[in-house]
Amino acid sequence: MCFYMAYFNLIVPVLLAAVLGITITSGRHKDYHWRISFWAVFISLGLLLMDFSEIMSSKIITYNMLGWNPPLGICFAVDLVGYLVMSLVAVTALAALVISRREIHDDKKEFYALFLLLFLGLAGVSMTGDIFNLFVFFEILSIASYALVSYSGRMGSVASSVRFLIMGSFATSLILLGIAFIYGSLGTLNMADISRSLTNSSTTASLAGLGLLLCGFSFKAAAAPFHAWKPSVIRYTPLSLGLMFTAGGTTIGLYTIFRLAATIGGFDMSWLLISLSLLTMVVGAVLAFQTHNLKKLLAYSAISQSGYVLFGLGIGSYTGALYHLVNLVIIDMLLFAASYIVIRHFRSSNLDRMGGLGSGNPLLLASFGVGALSLAGLPLFNGFSSKLIIYIAGFEVFPLGAIAAMLVSVLTLAYCSKMMFMIFFSNMKGDSRISLDLDLKLVLVILAGLCVAFGVFQSPVTDVMAAIAGSGLDRELYIRTVLGIGGV
Amino acid sequence: MMEVVAGVISDGWTVTVVLFSVFVYIFYIFARDDSPVSLSARKPYACGNSLDPDTQRVPSASFYRTAVSFFKMAAFKKAHSEDLSTYLLWMLAGIVFVLGYVLVFG
Numbered sequence: 001m002c003f004y005m006a007y008f009n010l011i012v013p014v015l016l017a018a019v020l021g022i023t024i025t026s027g028r029h030k031d032y033h034w035r036i037s038f039w040a041v042f043i044s045l046g047l048l049l050m051d052f053s054e055i056m057s058s059k060i061i062t063y064n065m066l067g068w069n070p071p072l073g074i075c076f077a078v079d080l081v082g083y084l085v086m087s088l089v090a091v092t093a094l095a096a097l098v099i100s101r102r103e104i105h106d107d108k109k110e111f112y113a114l115f116l117l118l119f120l121g122l123a124g125v126s127m128t129g130d131i132f133n134l135f136v137f138f139e140i141l142s143i144a145s146y147a148l149v150s151y152s153g154r155m156g157s158v159a160s161s162v163r164f165l166i167m168g169s170f171a172t173s174l175i176l177l178g179i180a181f182i183y184g185s186l187g188t189l190n191m192a193d194i195s196r197s198l199t200n201s202s203t204t205a206s207l208a209g210l211g212l213l214l215c216g217f218s219f220k221a222a223a224a225p226f227h228a229w230k231p232s233v234i235r236y237t238p239l240s241l242g243l244m245f246t247a248g249g250t251t252i253g254l255y256t257i258f259r260l261a262a263t264i265g266g267f268d269m270s271w272l273l274i275s276l277s278l279l280t281m282v283v284g285a286v287l288a289f290q291t292h293n294l295k296k297l298l299a300y301s302a303i304s305q306s307g308y309v310l311f312g313l314g315i316g317s318y319t320g321a322l323y324h325l326v327n328l329v330i331i332d333m334l335l336f337a338a339s340y341i342v343i344r345h346f347r348s349s350n351l352d353r354m355g356g357l358g359s360g361n362p363l364l365l366a367s368f369g370v371g372a373l374s375l376a377g378l379p380l381f382n383g384f385s386s387k388l389i390i391y392i393a394g395f396e397v398f399p400l401g402a403i404a405a406m407l408v409s410v411l412t413l414a415y416c417s418k419m420m421f422m423i424f425f426s427n428m429k430g431d432s433r434i435s436l437d438l439d440l441k442l443v444l445v446i447l448a449g450l451c452v453a454f455g456v457f458q459s460p461v462t463d464v465m466a467a468i469a470g471s472g473l474d475r476e477l478y479i480r481t482v483l484g485i486g487g488v
Numbered sequence: 489m490m491e492v493v494a495g496v497i498s499d500g501w502t503v504t505v506v507l508f509s510v511f512v513y514i515f516y517i518f519a520r521d522d523s524p525v526s527l528s529a530r531k532p533y534a535c536g537n538s539l540d541p542d543t544q545r546v547p548s549a550s551f552y553r554t555a556v557s558f559f560k561m562a563a564f565k566k567a568h569s570e571d572l573s574t575y576l577l578w579m580l581a582g583i584v585f586v587l588g589y590v591l592v593f594g
Contacts, residue, residue: 160570163570163572163575166572166576167572167575167576167579170576170579171579174583202594204591207590207591207594208587208590208591210590210594211586211587211589211590211591211594212583212587214586214590215579215582215583215586215587218582218586219579224582225578225579225581225582225585226578226579226582228567228568228574228575228578228579229575231568232570266594267590267593267594268593269590271589271593272586272589272590272593275585275589276586287568379505380502380505380506380509456502456506457502458502
């Protein structure tokens with residue numbers, strides 16, 4: 001029984017968000033709101049650890065709300081992939097909170113109540129077992145996101161939020177329409193039951209429903225051509241929030257595409273995913289190369305890298321895709337934390353206004369360098385390990401696609417070196433020495449260490465990812481466990 | 489879907505590369521010349537004229553100018569000008585592509 005995760009991982013953020021919402025006007029200091037949020041996320045991570053032994057033994061843990069059995073009742077189902085994704089979201093939220101403590105102004109206390117709702121939505125998506133609740137959790141995180149993007153009240157962020165709201169509503173409408181098509185044709189909303197029904201027969205309506213779901217999920221994952229919202233939003237938001245959208249939001253979007261391809265099925269979407277992934281990789285990398293804004297560069301880079309995960313899913317290298325997803329979250333956390341320090345120092349995200357940090361900041365230079373080299377996929381760094389698995393699998397299935405992915409890596413190296421050059425090695429502008437607090441130093445060291453460790457110890461990490469991917473691909477086990485039946 | 493099994497680099501190879509890198513770094517430390525260089529020796533010498541190093545420095549933004557101009561495709565820039573209708577048009581194109589694929593090949 002998934003007692004801890006299903007109940008407390010959803011109830012704790014909701015209750016504490018409500019507490020924070022009530023106390024916004026009470027005159028309490030921002031640190032009070034920060035501490036409550038930090039503990040909420042920390043408790044969620046602890047609850048995940050409490051369920052660790054159970055999920056390792058049973059592979060999938062389910063919980064039926066109020067004892068109503070699926071497919072009629074509301075069901076939470078977490079397999080190893082969902083567990084991994086939930087863990088990534090929680091760790092990302094902790095890193096984002098560490099950055100936000102300095103970044104968010106004292107009078108913007110509502111940030112933390114909305115942040116917890118965003119976290120709740122992300123957690124809910126990774127745990128739910130039916131597509132309607134998936135939609136509900138997407139709505140919760142979307143509404144929190146729109147409010148968070150505009151909370152600063154500045155013209156650019158409000159305009160960006162309105163654009164995001166219109167595009168986001170369009171995307172969630174597609175998801176809702178897809179759900180309606182699937183429910184109308186199959187008569188069920190439970191993912192396991194949909195998968196079982198599609199194994200037996202699929203209709204045009206159900207296929208159209210799956211296509212609409214894929215469009216909506218691609219928007220959440222910022223896959224091209226549904227990606228345009230992301231750089232626009234991240235440019236106007238604090239980096240802590242940008243990290244949540246990039247590492248947390250994209251992870252959840254890619255997870256739902258994984259769930260659609262591996263669990264629900266219905267049709268072979270390999271070539272569709274390959275097409276979208278190549279477009280995503282190229283568009284993201286080319287635009288990252290062009291831009292002179294550090295925040296937009298990070299956003300485009302995240303878009304390009306999520307293309308590799310999609311490519312892995314498309315060619316059937318689920319191990320490579322999951323490995324790269326984990327690496328992507330680690331690299332994003334590292335680069336966003338380092339970028340926060342750089343942007344705070346220069347009071348601008350414009351790369352042309354930066355320079356000269358190469359001397360006097362060895363830790364910042366080293367951590368930024370590790371992040372950039374990992375992103376580019378150079379040997380001994382984690383990005384290389386996961387990309388290598390995807391390349392090798394790609395050459396077996398679609399060699400041209402693998403070559404294209406390798407060329408995009410060259411482009412990635414180019415924009416990473418451009419970023420490094422402009423921040424650290426270009427002309428000196430102002431005082432170059434930056435003093436870092438202990439917690440930021442720790443974050444940089446731990447994340448840079450993880451980038452190297454995941455690159456050097458490739459074999460054990462690959463084995464773990466293969467086991468997780470294998471569990472996620474076991475459709476029969478998922479259906480049997482969720483529906484509580486002996487065979488499919 | 490079946491998973492494609494892919495090969496990985498062995499830990500032995502990785503350790504070899506790490507040890508080789510450490511060896512190269514140690515070699516570099518001992519081999520580099522730390523002796524002081526006079527200012528006149530540092531000055532670049534171009535066609536008989538001595539130039540100040542600062543005038544020789546290439547601005548960081550210009551470093552990739554050729555490559556940036558190569559990739560500066562008008563369609564890409566126009567499609568990311570934060571114009572909502574353009575963004576929605578891209579999304580619509582994506583929907584048509586995905587639904588077309590699903591309904592034809594699904």
